[in-house]
Amino acid sequence: MKSEEKLLENSGQEEIDLACYLLDQFVPGMERGVHWGLERISKFLTNTGAPHLKYPVIHIGGTNGKGSVAASLTSVLSLQGYSVGLYTSPHLCSFNERIQIDGSCVKNETLKDLIIELGPEMNRCGLSFFEATTGLAFHMFQRSKVEIAIIEVGLGGRLDATNVVEPISTVITNIQMDHREYLGDTKEEIAFEKLGIVKEGIPLFTSETDKHLLEMFSRVCRERKSQLFPTFYENPVTQVEVSLQGTSFKSWYKSWGNLEIFTPLIGDHQAINTSLALAVMEQLPGPFLPKKEALIEGSSLVDWPGRIQVEKKSGVTWIFDIAHNQAGASALANTLNCLQLEGPTVVLVSVLVDKDWKGIFFELVNVADYVVLTQSISAPIDRRWDLSEVSTILDDSEIEVCPDFADALVMAETLAQKGTVVVTGSAHTVGDVLSTLDFDIQDD
DSSP: OOOHHHHTSOSSSSOOOHHHHHHHHHSTTOOOSOOOOSHHHHHHHHHTTOGGGSSOEEEEEOSSSHHHHHHHHHHHHHHTTOOEEEEOSSOSSOGGGGEEETTEEOOHHHHHHHHHHHHHHHHHTTOOHHHHHHHHHHHHHHHTTOSEEEEEOSSSSTTSGGGGOOOSEEEEOOOOSOOHHHHOSSHHHHHHHHGGGOOTTOOEEEOOOOHHHHHHHHHHHHHTTOOEEEHHHHSOOEEEEEETTEEEEEEEETTTEEEEEEESSOSHHHHHHHHHHHHHHHTSOGGGOOOHHHHHHHHHTOOOTTSSEEEEETTEEEEEEOOOSHHHHHHHHHHHHHSOOOSOEEEEEOOBTTSOHHHHHHHHGGGOSEEEEOOOTTSOGGGBOOHHHHHHHTOOTTEEEOOSHHHHHHHHHHHHTTSEEEEESSHHHHHHHHHHTTOOOSOO
């Protein structure tokens, strides 16, 4: 076996994750990108003991807010005393972020051993990168004897590799325009794909507000004999207050009465995401129903990097938010308008070419004194936006185009003086800056 130093040698990027390298080595036919269908992952899981059926699962889909809801559920249930597995994607800085147990990212050595063991079967079953990652998470949770797992959908739902689970609760946060090349050109088409995770007799929770889409939700739930909980209407949030420290709000639940909740997650939208998580927990089977004290304290301890994450460095306020679609950018802009930020405000942005970068930009331009367009270093080559095309379309005297990522970072900080830099556009962009500035988002 090669040494870890050798495994981490430069491979087209400044650094490569050990787990990603090992997956490439032990699953040599593995492909990245979107590969629809459940046949491959189902075959692999059947051949390796069906680990995904060994513990209860909460399955979370939707467009925006999936990770925030998952992190809130994990925080409360962990504080209640349960061993909780959390599977999310994509990661910001390290592959290990995708698989967490009891709030800690899986360790390199553990991943290495599991990939070496399962790699040959992954290869025989022809798993894609995401399918292999999903299989690793399911096995990791079984071997760690988690008592409940929170599983986030990767893309869509109906044909996503995570849709092999048999959940005790299902969540679809909301429906927005994203991944149109895969999911459809209308919200109805996108909703159809995401509703594919609804299982027979399993309750569905959503914070979607569109009445037409909710009619689709209701129809699918009736067909599958599942109860629908539209939490935006059934558990409305009131008295929302947003600050650089987090978000406070009030809401009411049958099990706990009136609640005053604080979450470190920042923004009106995070009050809705947190309320959705609370509604899910209220309907969990008896043993998992949290006590009121754990609910309040667990909500106050949520840690979910890259979602309006605020950091200070050398007198500059840095705000990180992945905002990879227009709805996410709108939520970010609304939140920035609520916060008392030191100016000037510089938006440092890099967006993947297959995203609605025009929509993202026009949501953010009015909250910025300066905009710096750059190219994130970890973005896949085939998904990088064309900065010459972008700068031509977004012709504005306050826009700086700096293709070199390191130079763009210096430029943004210089323009901000002692003000604020907002880093956004994708998980790649946020993760690259977090890594470059040494903001460690993992536990030791």
